[in-house]
Amino acid sequence: MLRSFIEFFSFSDPNVVYVVVGTLLIGASSSIVGCFTVLRKRSLVGDAIAHAVLPGVCLAFLLHGEKDPLILLLGAFISGWISIIVIDLIVENTRIKTDAALGIVLSVFFGLGILLLTHIQKTGNASQSGLDSFLFGKAASIVGADLYTFGAVAVLLMVAVFAFFREFTLISFDPNYAQSIGMPVKWYQLVLSSLTVLAVTVGIQAVGVVLMAALLITPAVAARFWTHRLWLMIVLAALIGAIANVSGAFISYAAPRMPTGPWIIVVLTFLAMFSMFFAPQRGFLSKWRKARSSKARIFEENVLKLLYQLEEKDGNKKVDRSIQEMLKRRDWKHSEVKAALKRLDRRALVTGQSENWRLSQEGRMEGQRIVRIHRLWELYLTTVMKVAPDHVHETAEVMEHIINPPLEKKLMRLLNKPERDPHDSPIPYAEDDI
């Protein structure tokens, strides 16, 4: 494994150089275009185009009579283009919806392609034609001549996206608005569609017809988890696409029985899953962490509130309260209360040890704040929202942890700094509130 790794990445074999550069170009360029197709919610159009290029390739071969990569590409491009037009034609003129139109175009074009391909194979010149590479991809056998095509297309795509970045962004985000400010939306959509067809025609030579959709969609999905900014999303998608493609090429180099295209897709999907779990902010892990820490904070606030209420009840600020005493008032677990008290101790909000604790001055202020918000909110619900007094407690239990100081001030002013809550408990204020 290590040896093939070194062999592969030392680029001593010129074929390896071709493969690496070729897959890298394909991966990056289709990812860039893919960002726009995904954002325009047309992800599966890429899938339809990929299937639809096959009859074009076969017809180009049949008409031309021999394998000329450029002619085949041209055939692929034309038939991919026609497929987009047919999809729009069906959706605009009949009651058939987009999903079915995609399915129809995808499968019928592909069926025709298969019919032509098998016909060509039976007539005996399929092997030299290399049409198969359009079906399954041939990333592992990219040769020097291919690089010119791939490179040219990649450069073209990047330049186009760079030049029309603002326009593409606008028509992806809000085509109606773009139309209203007089932008030739149809024309830009046409350009974007053509770029997609171009990316697909080239991309299928790496991963094949069926898996092409992933080359467009998956890097964009993965990149989306990391950022809200479009240009950064595009750069990340290109990077992810490039990494996956080169990894796929390497895997099939190290284990020659392994097909390149499928491995590219597997790596891509893993990168997307990784992003989904570990991306900051939008990732599962970060969401889960946030939820857990806010849960812990709410529990701490509830402990402070309880300690404050105990003080309020007997008017004694100078005694320790045992955890046992707290558990009598709330349906909590001993261990979680203890852990919360330890955390509060670290923040100097409580003093004491193991089983017995009391509020510090800061802790008292905090506990009082929670109780105050709880009662203010109950009063707001009964007076402003006209909710029955016996129905307000549950909501106040939630809101006391959400309402922030500015909002609390606002609430207090709105209610004219009230004395008592709907249940006739006093609303406690801190000294400086007077």
Added chain:
Amino acid sequence: MDFWFNDFWIILCGSLVAMSCAILGCFLILRKMAMVGDAISHSVLPGIVVAFFLSGSLSSWTVMLGATSLGLLTTFIIEMLNKRGGVQADAAIGLTFTFLFAVGVILIAANSGNLHIDQDCVLHGEIAYIPLDIGTTIAGIEIPRQAIILSVLFFVISTLVYLGYRGLFLTTFDPEYADAIGVKTTTWHYLLMAAVSLATVVSFESVGAILVVAFLIVPAATAYLLTDHFPSMLLLSCVVGILSSFTGYYLAVYLDGSIAGAISTMMGVFFSLAFLFAPKHGYLAKRLST
């Protein structure tokens, strides 16, 4: 005589696949889930390969079970990615089926010595070889194994749709109302998805994993342009399926190409005719009336 029988069995099997798929396709396109059908047909591949590896045959119970559960898993993953992961619906479909299909292809490549599935089979099936594999002989007539299996499939699907017609119809037309009156919409959804998975798996040997999409969607869409009456739509989609199998077979013979590919092509031809000339919903009718 033998030659005639060959034709007959292939056309029969093509028609059975077409009818089973078309019936389900009618529900799929009305639910706007055509591409989910596409996704399922691709993602059952790893299930077929693994189950085939375990059982050694393409038409065993293991294969059907393995692949059907994978089809259900696919719909489940798509929904999870969409609802929990915040991935938009179309991207979730694309992401899921390409991954599972890729895994399937890798499994085939890894076991290429031991498996009797090759990439051609995945792409367009081997319907032409159906008459060679005899299942049983009744009254001196040799009946191919696939013909029996596909008849059972057609029977199962049509029974399901007959018995569950009301529920499928209601949850397809107005799922929100169905929910409100306490209908188990999720059960119906997964029942339909299980049927689609089963149909794709059983049809796999005949038409492959990709062209089955044509069988699912195109006849149903053609029928949808021709009628406003749901039972007629079911019936017409089957008729389109049979006509396509018949004409497709002879087109394939004429061109000496893939039969499944030719049947799909003919489905496209029938769809185009409906698209242009359908009395109420066709292109010309609409253009002429406005």
Added chain:
Amino acid sequence: MIKRVDNSILEVHDLTVSYHNKPVLWNIDFDLPSGIVAGIIGPNGAGKSTLIKSIMGLISPDQGYTKIFGQPLNEIRSRVSYVPQRESVDWDFPASAMDVVLMGRYSERGFWGRYNDEDRKIAKQSLEQVDMLPFANRQISQLSGGQQQRVFLARALAQQADIYFMDEPFAGVDAATEASILNLLREMSHSGKTMIVVHHDLQSAYDYFDWMILLNRRLIAVGPKADVFTDELIQETYGGNLSILATLGNIMQQKDYPK
């Protein structure tokens, strides 16, 4: 002004509902007597449809519950019917008016059952009640908007429920349909059924309903229309100051507050 009812058939208890963590309905708490036509009135975005959807359990609330006839919703589904917004379905669907109305009989016949002659009789009666019997076999795509709305009503009628939730049945319908729906609402309330109708037009509301539920993300008033339809309450519904709720909603959305 929230009128309390002694023997209520619908009890909405402290319902709070959110979309993406942002509450759209706050602490909705009221009950309704039987045999009335109640209108849910409020401006756009007030959460009117959300309210009936969460009462029926189509959207699960963050907090609170609903009881109908004193029972949780799932025990009583067959007595509850629903008329969704007309735009919520695809009218290109290959079905006849009769097919749609028969759907109202689904729960009577269970999972694998079939519709019988009795169901067809009831479906015909329901179509008759909304003056749509002549169109029974017409394809729904060929019906006018008002006629489609009446088919939806007939479907709810065929269910023979006791309480009906209707989402904007008057939206964009012709005069004939409007009259027909009104007639129907009156007739049904006379026979003891309860109708809860989402309605966006303040002008016509007073003529249509017995009771009113004034809503703007929070509940402003519930009660007989004479008590509720006052300048002051209407003003509060359409121009009320919600800055506290709005600010709080934004905080909650940003915080991903765990439920």
